[in-house]
Amino acid sequence: MTMLENGRIDWKQxxxxxxxxxxxxxxxxxxxxxxxxxxxxxxxxxIALGIAMVMAVPFLILAKRFPRQTLIQYSETLLGPLGKLIxxxxxxxxxxxxxxxxxxxxGFFTTAVMPETPTLVFIISLALLAASAxxxxxxxxxxxxxxxxxxxxxxxxxxxxxxxKDVNPKALLPLFDKGFSQLLYGGLIxxxxxNEILVAAMVAPYLxxxxxxxxxxxxxxxxxxxxxxxxxxxxxxxxGVEQAKTLVFPFFSLTQIISIGDFLERVEIFYLTAWILCxxxxxxxxxxxxxLGTAQILRLKDYKPLAFPLGTIIVILSVLLVESQxxxxxxxxxxxxxxxxxxFVVFLPLALLLTELVRKKGNxxx
Amino acid sequence: xxxxxxxxxxxxIAYYEVPGLIHRKQWRELAAFTGLLSLxxxxxxxxxxxxxxxxxxxxxxxxxxxxTRNPGA
Numbered sequence: 001m002t003m004l005e006n007g008r009i010d011w012k013q014x015x016x017x018x019x020x021x022x023x024x025x026x027x028x029x030x031x032x033x034x035x036x037x038x039x040x041x042x043x044x045x046x047i048a049l050g051i052a053m054v055m056a057v058p059f060l061i062l063a064k065r066f067p068r069q070t071l072i073q074y075s076e077t078l079l080g081p082l083g084k085l086i087x088x089x090x091x092x093x094x095x096x097x098x099x100x101x102x103x104x105x106x107g108f109f110t111t112a113v114m115p116e117t118p119t120l121v122f123i124i125s126l127a128l129l130a131a132s133a134x135x136x137x138x139x140x141x142x143x144x145x146x147x148x149x150x151x152x153x154x155x156x157x158x159x160x161x162x163x164x165k166d167v168n169p170k171a172l173l174p175l176f177d178k179g180f181s182q183l184l185y186g187g188l189i190x191x192x193x194x195n196e197i198l199v200a201a202m203v204a205p206y207l208x209x210x211x212x213x214x215x216x217x218x219x220x221x222x223x224x225x226x227x228x229x230x231x232x233x234x235x236x237x238x239x240g241v242e243q244a245k246t247l248v249f250p251f252f253s254l255t256q257i258i259s260i261g262d263f264l265e266r267v268e269i270f271y272l273t274a275w276i277l278c279x280x281x282x283x284x285x286x287x288x289x290x291x292l293g294t295a296q297i298l299r300l301k302d303y304k305p306l307a308f309p310l311g312t313i314i315v316i317l318s319v320l321l322v323e324s325q326x327x328x329x330x331x332x333x334x335x336x337x338x339x340x341x342x343x344f345v346v347f348l349p350l351a352l353l354l355t356e357l358v359r360k361k362g363n364x365x366x
Numbered sequence: 367x368x369x370x371x372x373x374x375x376x377x378x379i380a381y382y383e384v385p386g387l388i389h390r391k392q393w394r395e396l397a398a399f400t401g402l403l404s405l406x407x408x409x410x411x412x413x414x415x416x417x418x419x420x421x422x423x424x425x426x427x428x429x430x431x432x433x434t435r436n437p438g439a
Contacts, residue, residue: 096422294398294402295398298394298398299394300392300394300395300398301392301394301395302392302395305383305386305387305392305395305396305398305399306395306398306399306402308379308382308383308403309379309399309401309402309403309405309406310402310406311406312376312379312402312403312406312407312409312410313402313405313406313409315406315410316406316409316410316413317409319413320409320413320419320421321421321422321423322421322423323421327423330427331423331426331427335430335431335434336426336427336430336431339430339433339434340426340430
């Protein structure tokens with residue numbers, strides 16, 4: 001089987017891509033509004049990490065059994081035409097995620113930066129940039145992640161350090177006042193949102209050391225959830241949980257109140273830069289996964305010619321999919337998105353794993 | 367005017383990609399390229415001339431609300 005992608009990345013780059021793409025969630029902190037929706041939301045972090053790692057197990061086993069195949073390819077190897085159909089569903093999910101993220105990005109530019117310019121202008125220019133990144137392949141995307149990722153984490157640490165004096169530790173307690181089950185429920189509905197695991201399953205064959213995919217996924221999610229706890233705890237500590245829930249962009253509001261002496265103000269621009277880069281990387285990696293997946297379903301020799309046509313579809317979907325910012329918020333909230341992602345992240349991979357255990361089409365062990 | 371710009375954009379994409387594909391004799395790739403680009407073109411054209419297309423988002427929201435109406439927890 002020919003390899004469509006000749007680039008190689010290392011596990012650190014893959015982990016950075018997971019961290020960056022996940023960090024998109026920090027601005028609106030959806031988790032604050034989801035159960036348990038109280039002062040212990042930040043404790044959902046470690047629990048959701050545990051559940052996300054359990055969810056990753058089928059992908060990691062399959063990646064080990066099919067070291068030279070992506071998610072799309074092994075689903076076809078395992079299930080034939082039905083597997084191809086599953087591949088089509090996954091490609092749709094990638095396109096959908098990319099389009100929704102692009103809409104977020106364009107909508108943000110319109111509402112916050114240039115209100116008089118039509119959203120479409122931003123969407124099209126960003127999509128052109130993304131298309132060029134996709135054509136450049138995984139190696140370039142990986143290196144971009146490696147550059148942006150550390151800068152991103154430094155920004156978060158800096159912001160947290162600057163507001164540290166305003167954090168009221170009492171606001172984060174008591175823990176477990178409603179029992180552990182609330183936290184577990186919070187983790188259960190948060191973990192399926194980590195659909196970056198699908199991207200990991202798409203790039204696994206292109207790691208320079210195949211077995212490192214385990215490390216990439218674990219470190220990626222662990223660092224993300226560590227920062228999830230940090231961001232969540234700072235927001236609750238400063239605003240208190242009731243006020244934090246009423247804010248549309250709690251972490252952004254947090255950066256706006258930073259004022260040290262008379263010389264350090266308006267730090268939010270750093271955060272905005274970081275957030276825009278996060279969203280952009282997320283658009284790129286799901287766009288890339290869609291292009292690669294389509295080429296593999298159609299058994300092409302090259303995925304690059306598909307970048308622009310898929311881009312036009314992503315652009316038009318990002319306009320068409322949601323009518324308003326409110327609908328976008330509803331769709332990406334835990335009530336809808338979690339359940340939408342569930343079949344792709346949990347049920348289909350489990351089915352694929354069971355098939356592999358019965359039919360043994362991959363390399364078994366050793 | 368808008369339709370003209372749209373045509374121009376899609377013609378630009380085709381001009382950028384097609385000669386290379388023909389030169390390398392990648393016919394399968396050319397077919398996939400044409401198919402996806404046509405889909406993108408038809409969707410954009412419908413959007414521009416103001417045809418209301420059903421949004422899959424609404425369907426997904428409705429479906430999931432039906433399924434999760436009585437959550438177990």
